[in-house]
Amino acid sequence: MGSDNPISPDNAASGLSQEVLDVLVVGGGIIGAGVCRDAAMRGLRVGLIEQHDLAFGTSSRSARLLHGGLRYLAQGRVRLVRQASLEKLVVQRIAPHLAMPLPFIFPTYRGTPWPKWKLRLGVKMYDLLCHHRNFGHSSTLSREQVKSLLPGVNTQRLTGAVRYYDGATNDARLVIDTHRSAARHGAIVSNYMRLEDSVHDGGVWRSQLSDTLTDQSYEVRSRCVVNATGPWSNRLPNSQISIRGTKGVHLIVSRQRLAIPEAVMMTEQKRIVWAVPWADVVYIGTTDTDYSGDPEDVCTSPQDVQYILEVTNTYFPAVHLTESDLIQTWAGVCPLIANPRGGPSDVSRSYQIKIAPQGWIDVAGGKLTTYRLIAQQTVNHVGRCLGRRLPDCRTADAPLLEPGDADGVSSVIPPPVTEHAVNHYCRNEWAIHLDDVMVRRTRWHHYHIDADVIAQQVASWMAGCLGWSETRQQEELQRYRRVLN
Ligand SMILES: Cc1cc2nc3c(=O)[nH]c(=O)nc-3n(C[C@H](O)[C@H](O)[C@H](O)COP(=O)(O)OP(=O)(O)OC[C@H]3O[C@@H](n4cnc5c(N)ncnc54)[C@H](O)[C@@H]3O)c2cc1C
Numbered sequence: 001m002g003s004d005n006p007i008s009p010d011n012a013a014s015g016l017s018q019e020v021l022d023v024l025v026v027g028g029g030i031i032g033a034g035v036c037r038d039a040a041m042r043g044l045r046v047g048l049i050e051q052h053d054l055a056f057g058t059s060s061r062s063a064r065l066l067h068g069g070l071r072y073l074a075q076g077r078v079r080l081v082r083q084a085s086l087e088k089l090v091v092q093r094i095a096p097h098l099a100m101p102l103p104f105i106f107p108t109y110r111g112t113p114w115p116k117w118k119l120r121l122g123v124k125m126y127d128l129l130c131h132h133r134n135f136g137h138s139s140t141l142s143r144e145q146v147k148s149l150l151p152g153v154n155t156q157r158l159t160g161a162v163r164y165y166d167g168a169t170n171d172a173r174l175v176i177d178t179h180r181s182a183a184r185h186g187a188i189v190s191n192y193m194r195l196e197d198s199v200h201d202g203g204v205w206r207s208q209l210s211d212t213l214t215d216q217s218y219e220v221r222s223r224c225v226v227n228a229t230g231p232w233s234n235r236l237p238n239s240q241i242s243i244r245g246t247k248g249v250h251l252i253v254s255r256q257r258l259a260i261p262e263a264v265m266m267t268e269q270k271r272i273v274w275a276v277p278w279a280d281v282v283y284i285g286t287t288d289t290d291y292s293g294d295p296e297d298v299c300t301s302p303q304d305v306q307y308i309l310e311v312t313n314t315y316f317p318a319v320h321l322t323e324s325d326l327i328q329t330w331a332g333v334c335p336l337i338a339n340p341r342g343g344p345s346d347v348s349r350s351y352q353i354k355i356a357p358q359g360w361i362d363v364a365g366g367k368l369t370t371y372r373l374i375a376q377q378t379v380n381h382v383g384r385c386l387g388r389r390l391p392d393c394r395t396a397d398a399p400l401l402e403p404g405d406a407d408g409v410s411s412v413i414p415p416p417v418t419e420h421a422v423n424h425y426c427r428n429e430w431a432i433h434l435d436d437v438m439v440r441r442t443r444w445h446h447y448h449i450d451a452d453v454i455a456q457q458v459a460s461w462m463a464g465c466l467g468w469s470e471t472r473q474q475e476e477l478q479r480y481r482r483v484l485n
Contacts, residue, residue, distance in 0.1 A: 012190035013211060016047040017218045020204055023382050024049070024222035026195045026236065029059035030171065030368050032228035033178035034375030034395070039382060040185035041398065042390045047220065048179070048187060049209060051194035053436045055175035057230050057295065059368065060440050061332025063250065063274060063286055064412075066091050066099055066167030066369050068129060070106075070265075071272050073122055078129070080350060084369045085129040088167050090396045091369070092135070095177060097406040101135035102168040102276070106265040107146055107315070110157040114267055116140065123164040136165035149261060152318035163262070168276065171368055172440040173410045176429055177400045191430050193218075197237050198225055200358045213432065224359035224385050226378060231295040231333040233364040240354045241362040242338040245292060249304040250285030252328045252446060258282045258312070258319055266315045273311045279413045281327060281447060284308050291333050300329040328446045337365040353378055359385040372396065414443045417454055422461040432466075434459050434476040435483050445484060455480050 016024075023039055025032045028050025039046040050056065068085035069077075092099035106123075108116040123138035141161040146153060179189050196217075198207040204221045211218070227233060233241045255277060264275045275284045287304045309321050337352045351366030351374050363378045376393045383390035401410070409421050409429075425431035425441040438445040438455055445451045455477060463473045 012188050013193065013209070013216070013218050015188045016049070016190060016193075016209070016220045019045070019221075021045050021047050021220065021222035022386060023047075023224040023226055024205065024207055024220055025226045025228055026207075027057070027228035027230060027232070028054040028175070028179065028189070028191060029057045029228065029230050030055075030175050030178070030371040031059075031230065031363055031366070031374060031378075032226070033059075033175050033182065034371040035226050035228055035363070035378050035382075036187045036189065037178050037182035037185065038372075038375045038379040038393055038395050040182045040187040041394055042379060042383075044379075044382070044386075044390070046182070046187045047222070048182070048189045049193040049195060049220075050189075050191045051212060052192065053433065053440055054179055054189070054191050054430060055172040055440045057232070058332045058334060059175045059230070060172035061248070061250075061330050062171045062368050063248070063276070063283075064169050064171050064368075065102070065274070065276075066169050067367075068126060068166070068369075069367075070122060070126060070164065073126060073129075081126070082129045083373065084367060085126070085134070086131070087370045087373055088135075089130060089133055090372055091169065091174070092167060094372075094396070094398065095174065095400045097401075097411055098169045098174050098177065099135075100168040100412045102166050103136055103262040104164050104166060104265050104274075105141065105146065105149060105161050105260075105262050106164065107150070107153060107161045108159045109154075110159055112267065113270075116159050116162065119162045123162045126164055134165050135167050138162060138164040150264065150316075151259060152316045154315055154317055166263075168263075168278075168412050169368070170410075170412045170443065172443070173412075174368070174371075176441065177406070177410055180405075180429065181398075181400045189430065192432060195236065198360075199237075200360075205359065224361060224382050226382065227360070227362045228364075228378075230335040230364065233335060233362060236362075238356065238360045239362055240356055240360075241352060241364050243364060244336045244338040245290070245295065245333045246336060247289050247291035247298055247304075247331060247333055248286035249300045249308065249329060249331045250283045251300075251305060251308050251326055252278075252281050252283045253321060253325045254327065254449075255280050255282050257321060257325050258284075258316065264315070266311050268311045268314075273308060275312065278447070283446075284312055288334075295333045298331045298333050300331045304331070305329070327449055328451075330446065335364050353381060355381055355385065361385070409441075414447045417442075417444060417448075417457065419461045419464075422458055423465045426462060426465045431462075434462060434480045437462065438480060439484070452481070 022044040025048040066088035
C-alpha cells in the first residue's frame with residue numbers, strides 16, 4: 001500500500017505559505033477534492049484547505065448513490081440525467097472499489113402518479129442514457145414477483161414493479177481517495193485549516209488561514225482561489241454565489257428488521273425515499289426540507305425520523321419499524337443553486353461556476369455523481385484566469401488509486417476493524433481525530449451496533465501511532481461521543 005501524503009499538518013501549512021500557488025482550493029468535500037486532483041494532474045501548483053476533516057460536510061452525509069436520477073427524468077431534465085448517467089460509469093472506471101451495481105425495485109400502485117407503464121418507459125430511457133452500459137438492464141416485475149421478493153410489502157392496489165440499476169458508493173471514501181490521488185500528483189492538502197479572509201493585492205490573492213488545531217495563522221498567496229465550500233459557499237468573503245440549503249436525513253436499521261434483497265424506491269407524493277441495503281444494515285432516506293441554519297449545526301429531528309418511518313411503514317406495514325429500531329442516523333445540507341420559487345424537491349440539482357474578475361471562482365451545486373465533470377469545467381476556468389493553455393483533463397480515465405491501494409482500507413462496505421488500517425489512515429490519509437477514522441475513513445461509527453467499543457480500541461491504536469497520552473486518548477473519546485450524539 002503506497003504512502004500518499006506523509007506531510008504533517010505543520011509541513012503542509014508551511015508548504016502552502018512558501019511560494020505563490022496557481023490555485024488555492026477552499027473546501028475538502030467532493031467538489032474541492034475533484035478540483036484539486038484535476039488541477040494537480042494538469043501540472044498546476046495547487047493547495048487545498050478544509051476547515052474540519054476532509055469530507056466533513058455534505059460529502060459524507062449523502063445517500064451514497066451514483067445515479068442519473070430517475071426522479072429528474074420524470075421532471076424532463078434529460079440533459080442532467082444523461083450527464084450524471086455517464087459520470088456514474090466514469091466513477092466505476094476510475095474507482096471500481098467504490099462503485100457497486102445496485103438494483104432498485106420500484107413497486108407500482110394503482111392511482112398514484114407513478115404508474116407501471118410510465119415507469120417501464122422511464123427505466124428503458126434510463127438505460128439508453130447510459131448508452132446501454134448501465135450497471136444492469138432494467139426489467140418489469142409482476143405483482144407476484146414483488147410479493148415474493150419483498151416480504152411484508154403493502155399489496156393493496158399493488159400492480160407490480162420496475163427494476164432498474166444505479167451504483168452504490170461510499171461518499172467519504174470517494175473524497176479521501178480523490179485527495180490521495182491529488183496528493184500523489186503534487187497537491188498540498190491540509191485539513192483543520194480554515195480560510196478567514198482573502199484580499200486581492202498586488203496581482204495575487206492573499207488568504208488568511210487559521211489552523212484550527214493550534215490557532216496559528218498563515219498567509220497563503222495564490223493567483224486564483226476556488227471556493228468549493230458547498231453549503232458554506234455564500235459565507236466566504238468575495239463569494240458571489242447564492243445557495244439554497246435543504247436538509248436530508250437518513251436512518252439506519254438492521255437488515256434483519258427490513259429484510260430487503262435489493263434497494264427499494266418508495267414515494268410520498270412527489271418525494272422519494274430509498275431503502276438501501278448496506279451489507280448487514282439498511283439505510284433509509286431522505287427527507288428534503290428547507291434549511292437556513294448553520295451547516296455545522298444540522299442534525300436529525302424527531303419529525304425527520306417520524307417522516308421516514310411513516311413512509312417506510314406505509315410500504316412495509318407488516319414490518320412496522322419504530323424509533324427503537326434505529327441504529328444510527330445522519331443529516332446533511334444539500335447546497336442547491338438558489339431558486340426562491342418551488343419547493344425543495346423542485347429545486348434543480350444543476351451546478352453553477354461563477355467567475356469574478358481577478359481569479360476568484362465559486363463552484364457549487366450538482367451532485368456527488370457529477371463531481372468530476374464539475375471539477376474539469378472549473379479547472380478549465382482556472383486555466384483561463386491564469387492565461388495559460390492547460391494540458392487536457394485526464395481525470396475520466398486515470399485510476400484514482402494504484403492496484404492494491406484500496407485493499408483493507410477503502411470500499412463501499414466498511415473494512416474490517418484492524419490496527420493496520422488505523423495506522424494507514426493516520427500515516428497516509430490525514431486522520432487526526434478519532435472521529436476522522438470512525439466516521440469518514442471507515443464508517444464503523446454508522447455500521448456497527450457496538451461502535452463505542454470499537455472506538456475505544458481504535459483510540460488506543462491511534463494513541464500508539466500518533467503518540468497520544470492517556471489524557472488525549474480520553475479527550476478523543478469524549479470528543480467522539482460529543483460530536484456524534
Ligand atoms: C441528504 C443528501 C443526499 C444526497 N445524496 C446524493 C447521492 O446519493 N448521490 C449524489 O450524487 N449526490 C447526492 N447528494 C448531493 C451531494 O452529496 C452534494 O452535492 C456534494 O456532496 C456537495 O459537495 P461539496 O464539495 O460541494 O460540499 P461539501 O461536501 O459540504 O464540502 C464543503 C467543505 O467546505 C468546508 N469549508 C466551509 N467553509 C470553509 C472555510 N472557510 N475554510 C475551509 N473549509 C471550509 C466544509 O467544512 C466542507 O467540508 C446528496 C446530498 C444530500 C444532502
